[in-house]
Amino acid sequence: MSDLSHLRADFPILHQQVAGHPLVYFDSAASSQKPRQVIDSLVHYYEHDNANVHRGLHELSNRSTTNFENVRKKVASFIGAASDEEIIFTRGTTEGVNLVANVWANQFLKPGDEVVITGMEHHSNLVPWQLATQRSGATLKYVPVLDDGTLDMAALDELLAGPVKLIACVHISNSLGTKNPVQEICAKAKARGITTFIDGAQAVGHVPVNVREIGCDFYAFSGHKMCAPTGIGALYARAEVMDQMQPWHGGGEMIETVTMERSTYKSGPARFEAGTPDIAGVIGLGAAIDYLERVGLEAIQEHGRELTTYALEKLVALPGLRLLGPPIGVDRGSLAAFTLACAHTHDLVEFANTQGLALRGGHHCTQPLMKRFKAPGTSRASFYFYNTKAEVDRMIDILQQAIAFFS
Ligand code: PLP
Numbered sequence: 001m002s003d004l005s006h007l008r009a010d011f012p013i014l015h016q017q018v019a020g021h022p023l024v025y026f027d028s029a030a031s032s033q034k035p036r037q038v039i040d041s042l043v044h045y046y047e048h049d050n051a052n053v054h055r056g057l058h059e060l061s062n063r064s065t066t067n068f069e070n071v072r073k074k075v076a077s078f079i080g081a082a083s084d085e086e087i088i089f090t091r092g093t094t095e096g097v098n099l100v101a102n103v104w105a106n107q108f109l110k111p112g113d114e115v116v117i118t119g120m121e122h123h124s125n126l127v128p129w130q131l132a133t134q135r136s137g138a139t140l141k142y143v144p145v146l147d148d149g150t151l152d153m154a155a156l157d158e159l160l161a162g163p164v165k166l167i168a169c170v171h172i173s174n175s176l177g178t179k180n181p182v183q184e185i186c187a188k189a190k191a192r193g194i195t196t197f198i199d200g201a202q203a204v205g206h207v208p209v210n211v212r213e214i215g216c217d218f219y220a221f222s223g224h225k226m227c228a229p230t231g232i233g234a235l236y237a238r239a240e241v242m243d244q245m246q247p248w249h250g251g252g253e254m255i256e257t258v259t260m261e262r263s264t265y266k267s268g269p270a271r272f273e274a275g276t277p278d279i280a281g282v283i284g285l286g287a288a289i290d291y292l293e294r295v296g297l298e299a300i301q302e303h304g305r306e307l308t309t310y311a312l313e314k315l316v317a318l319p320g321l322r323l324l325g326p327p328i329g330v331d332r333g334s335l336a337a338f339t340l341a342c343a344h345t346h347d348l349v350e351f352a353n354t355q356g357l358a359l360r361g362g363h364h365c366t367q368p369l370m371k372r373f374k375a376p377g378t379s380r381a382s383f384y385f386y387n388t389k390a391e392v393d394r395m396i397d398i399l400q401q402a403i404a405f406f407s
Contacts, residue, residue, distance in 0.1 A: 002299045002302050002303050002306075004295065004299065004303050004385045004386070005388050007035075007295065007385060007386055008386050008388075010035035010036050010037065010291075010386075011033045011034070011035055011036070011386055012036060012039075013025075013033050013034070014033060014386060017356065018353070018358075019353065019354050019355065019356050020356070021355050021356030021357075022356055023356050023358065024356060024357045024358065024387075024391045024394050024395060025358045025387070026357065026358055026360075026381040026382055026387065026391070026395065027358045027359065027360050027380075027382060028225070028334075028382050028383065028384040028387075029174050029202060029225070029333075029334075029335050029360070029380065029382030030225075030360055030382070031224045031225060032205075032224065032225050032226060032227050033227070033386065034227055034228070034229065034284075034288075035227055035288075035291050037287055037290070037291050038227055038228060038229070038284050038287045038288050038291060040287075041283050041284055041286070041287035042229065042280050042283065042284050045064075045067075045279070045280050045283045045284075046280065049063045049064050049067060049283075050064065050279075050280075051063070052276055052279070053065040053068045053069075053276075053277065053279055054253055055253075064279060067283055067286070068277075068279055068282050068283070070286065071282045071283065071285055071286035071289075072084040072087050072089070072269070072282075074286050074289045074290075075087045075234050075285070075289065078204075078209075078289050078292075078293070079200075079204060079209050079210065079211050079221075079234075079236060080209065080210030080211050080212050080213065081212070081236050082212060082239065083239065085239060085242075085269060086236055086237055086238060086239050086242065086269075087235075087236060087269060088234065088235045088236075088237060088242075088269040088272045088273060089232065089233075089234055089269070089273055089277055089278070089282055090220070090232075090233045090234060090235050091231055091232065091233060091278070092201075092222035092223070092224065092230075092231070092232070092233035093122075093125075093199055093201040093220045093221055093222045093233055094124040094222075095233065095235075096218070096220025096221075096233060096234070096235035097124055097125050097128045097168070097197070097199065097220055098128045099235060099248055099272060100197055100218050100220075100235070100237075101128035101129055101131065101132040102128075102132070102248055103245045103246055103247070103248045103272075104166075104195070104218075104241070104245055105129075105132035105133075105135075105136060105138075105166070106132075106135070106136070106246075107244070107245065108165060108166075108195075109132060109133065109135075109136035109137075109138045109165055109166075110136060110137065110138065111136065111137030111138065112137070112138070112163060113136070113138040113139070113163055113164075113165045114138060114139045114140075114141055114159075114162050114163050114164045114165065115129050115132065115133050115138055115140050115141070115164070115165060115166050115167075115168070116141050116142070116143060116156075116159050116164050116166070116167040116168075117129055117140065117141075117142060117143070117168045117169065118142060118143040118145065118169050118170065118180075119142045119143060119144050119145040119368060119369060119372055120145050120149075120151070120170060120173045120175065120176060120178065120366065120369050121168070121169075121170055121199070121366070121368075121369075122174055122175075122199065122201065122364075122365045122366055123365040123367070124199075124201075124365065125168055125170060125197075125199040126368070129168060138165070141162070141164075142368075143155055143156045143159060143169075145176075145369065145372055148326055148327060148330075149173070149176040149177070149178045149324060149325040149326045150180075150326060151169075151178075151180060151181075153181070153184075156185065156188070157188065160188055160189060160194065161192075164189075164192070164194050165194065165195060166194060166195040166196070166197060167185065167189050167194055167195075167196055167197070168196075168197040168198075168199065169182060169185055169197070169198060169199070170198075170199040170201075170202070171198050171199060171200045171201075171202065171203040171209075172200075172202040172203045172206070172207070172332075172333035173202070173325070173333065173366075173369075174201065174202050174333075174335070174364055174365070174366070175324070175325075175363075175364045175366040175370075175378070175380070176324055176326070176332075176337060176369070177308070177326065177332035177333040177334075177335045177336070177337065178325055178326055178332060178333070179207075179331055179333060182198050182216065183213060183214050183215060186198075186214055186215040186216050187215060190215060195217045195218075195241065196215070196216040196217050196218070197216065197217065197218040197219075197220070198211075198214060198216045198218065198219045198220070199220055200219050200220060200221040201220070201221055201222050201225055202225065202333050202335075203221070203333075204221035204225075204226055205221075205225065205226025205227065205288070205292055205297075205300075206226070206300060206301065206304060206333065206334060206384075207297065207300075207301045207304075207333075208297040208298065208301065211236050211238075216236075216238075217237070217238045217241045218237050218238070218241070219235070219236040220233065220234070220236070221233055221234060223281065223284070223285045223288060226288055226292060227288040227291055227292060228281070228284050228285040228288035228289075229280070229281050230281075231278050231281050232278050232281030232282055232284065232285050233285075234285075235272075237269075242268070242269075243267070245271075245272075247265050247271050247272065247274070248272055248274075249272075249274040249275070250263070250274055251274030251275045252274060252275055252276070253266075253270060253273060253274060253275065253276075254266055254270055254271050254273060254274040295385060299385070300384075300385045303385045304333070304334035304383060304384070304385070305334075307334065307383050307388075307389065307392065308332065308333075308334045308335065308336065308383060309328060309329075310392055311336050311381060311383070311395070312328045312336055313328060314392065314393075314396045315336055315338055315396070315399075318340075318396070318400065318403065319341075319403060320340055320341030320342055320403065321338050321340055321341075321399075322338060322339045322340075322341070322375075323336065323337070323338050324337045324338065324339075324373055324375065324378055325337055334382060334383040335380055335381065335382035335383065336380070336381050336382075337364075337378040337379070337380045338378060338379055338380075339375055339377075339378055339379065340379070340399070340402070340403065340406070342403055342406040342407045343402060343403075343406040344376075345361040345362065345376070345377040345379045346361050346362070346377070347406065348361065348379050348399075348406075349361035351398075351401075351402045351405065351406075352379075352395075352398055352399075352402070355401070357394070357395055357398050359379050359380060359381055359395075360379070360380040360382070361378070361379050361380070362377045362378075363377050364377075364378070381395060
């Protein structure tokens with residue numbers, strides 16, 4: 001395994017005891033930890049450059065604006081967009097979905113149309129489409145999930161033959177770890193003129209992502225899952241699609257002219273960024289991209305693969321453990337979701353916490369998927385490049401203790 005353990009020194013939060021034990025943080029799928037370089041970028045911004053962007057003609061505002069817009073270029077290059085004009089800053093994935101499910105959907109969905117999503121979507125890529133189809137009179141349909149945690153691609157083909165206007169699909173499932181064939185899905189949709197939206201919350205910063213290779217129209221992600229601060233993310237919108245879209249929020253900075261009767265709007269991402277943005281968050285996102293690029297996305301992906309396989313092999317050997325998601329050997333995201341016959345997931349996660357192990361328990365914002373797998377919830381261990389095999393060994397030891405305790 002590519003040894004990235006020296007990078008742990010960059011993460012101050014990892015070096016602490018919880019309940020008298022060294023912290024083992026296996027909840028990066030919910031939110032990743034932040035390296036010193038990102039934390040320092042925020043302090044530097046507030047100590048040296050803080051001023052509103054796009055407004056002033058003074059030095060600090062100019063500096064702040066340049067740094068802010070440079071990050072838009074960084075994001076574009078990080079995810080393979082053709083231009084920084086295709087990058088809208090958002091609060092995160094959820095806001096990206098809601099932007100499209102309001103603006104695009106309000107303009108283009110009508111009664112009789114269909115929107116297709118999958119049975120493994122996070123609520124944030126599900127509820128906004130429920131709302132959008134309810135508003136427009138369109139119908140929401142779901143690609144079923146097979147027992148092995150993959151999408152039923154034959155059913156997808158059948159669904160796409162209907163009057164579908166948009167398909168929205170998660171790139172890597174936060175509950176199963178499944179890596180969906182998003183390139184293939186987008187190609188099938190494109191051949192039928194269907195607009196495509198990919199939820200990249202668990203993919204960006206974990207695997208190399210190239211939106212042009214994927215061939216999607218929209219791609220959303222959150223900074224906080226890839227070493228950046230909370231409250232910042234981005235939505236990629238392909239230029240031709242963005243150009244057709246009306247504004248969403250009205251306010252400062254998204255207009256060309258305003259009279260008492262009407263307004264005209266800027267083109268490009270500015271049209272969707274009303275008001276003062278999270279400038280410091282954007283600066284932190286830029287620092288996170290710099291950091292991840294220095295480590296290397298290939299190395300991060302490889303580390304994730306190896307650590308996850310190591311964990312899965314040890315987990316399945318535990319008595320009464322049921323693993324959800326693709327079988328071992330199938331390429332998947334860096335997480336393992338499981339149930340234990342002897343303990344409810346909340347009891348298990350609380351037990352783990354008494355040992356300094358941070359797991360996630362519950363439905364992981366995928367209630368329909370939990371129902372599909374007849375699991376009230378699961379325990380989830382999710383990994384990032386700062387995690388080690390020794391930490392996985394510690395988790396297995398704690399789970400063995402839990403099995404003895406609850407049996
Ligand atoms: N989509 C997936 C697959 C996720 O895992 C998450 C968060 O866990 C989201 C969307 C929502 O992300 P955020 O809460 O950062 O908007």
